[in-house]
């Protein structure tokens with residue numbers, strides 16, 4: 001699912017903060033956002049910038065945030081993150097819709113075409129980061145020295161990119177899916193990694209760039225092509241043996257993924273989280289030199305859908321790989337009945353007896369899934 005960072009949303013409630021006379025709480029969908037007092041009323045529309053939005057310094061509408069501007073990726077601006085004020089969490093930035101004539105124009109057009117009620121619904125489904133030049137903030141990793149020299153292509157379009165919607169953006173999910181069974185798993189904080197195999201007779205093969213069997217003996221196999229991707233890019237086979245940075249190919253080879261996937265002789269992409277001491281901030285606390293690939297999905301390239309969670313678990317086992325920890329399979333109503341309820345549950349213990357990043361809930365009967373990130377993780381890591 002495409003991440004929608006900037007949306008028009010309705011304030012569902014305003015709540016006072018004890019002892020504070022300048023600020024109050026605005027609720028938008030499953031989010032709680034602290035705003036200036038009397039800036040919003042219940043039912044009012046606002047432009048909501050989700051956490052991880054990076055707002056360009058040039059726009060005067062957030063000039064008041066200037067003292068907190070940062071430099072990121074060659075730009076100056078404001079990074080929206082979780083904060084705690086007067087003991088209450090505040091996530092996102094909410095600005096009255098009236099401050100955005102460019103969006104009001106778009107809304108007016110929608111209203112003329114579809115009527116007011118429908119226009120409001122449609123606007124809440126659209127995303128306006130491009131109009132407002134907002135980017136998704138992402139940590140800049142100093143990957144392995146040599147990482148920048150390795151040739152890369154975009155991840156093949158026939159593989160679904162790994163992503164999870166935040167539960168705060170799905171406030172109706174608990175009512176709509178309450179009797180459905182979900183797999184609850186621990187969310188691991190590493191880097192997304194995908195290993196795929198495409199048979200020589202597949203119609204998807206032409207999308208892959210030419211590879212020279214002499215230079216890339218593991219990518220070009222007798223019965224098809226094997227590849228390794230990070231979340232966004234397909235990484236050319238390399239023989240990086242350094243102990244720093246993510247080690248996608250090294251981990252794939254050590255787990256015998258090329259020969260195993262070629263052995264299955266199916267068009268499949270195995271997706272998981274690459275975790276280790278040199279990946280991200282090593283939140284899970286792994287020892288140096290240790291890298292594990294924790295499977296969380298298997299994408300069926302021919303069917304263009306995910307294998308059901310139980311089959312994914314079985315496939316991981318068959319391949320001798322670890323699967324992300326599965327807490328269990330439950331009807332959603334037994335897991336949680338509201339966003340705050342689920343966020344509370346996300347605060348739990350993960351691997352290595354540490355507090356976990358969060359949980360991921362996957363519907364057993366479809367490709368629908370979403371995540372709940374623990375607020376203490378977000379606050380602790382400045383996200």
Ligand code: AMP
Nearest residue numbers: 162163164185186187188192296324360
């Ligand atoms: P985020 O890390 O916030 O971008 O959330 C989405 C990412 O979580 C996915 O792209 C995966 O790389 C990662 N992830 C970690 N653990 C899991 C899990 N148990 N199930 C699904 N995705 C996971």
Ligand code: MN
Nearest residue numbers: 188189190191
């Ligand atoms: Mn992550």
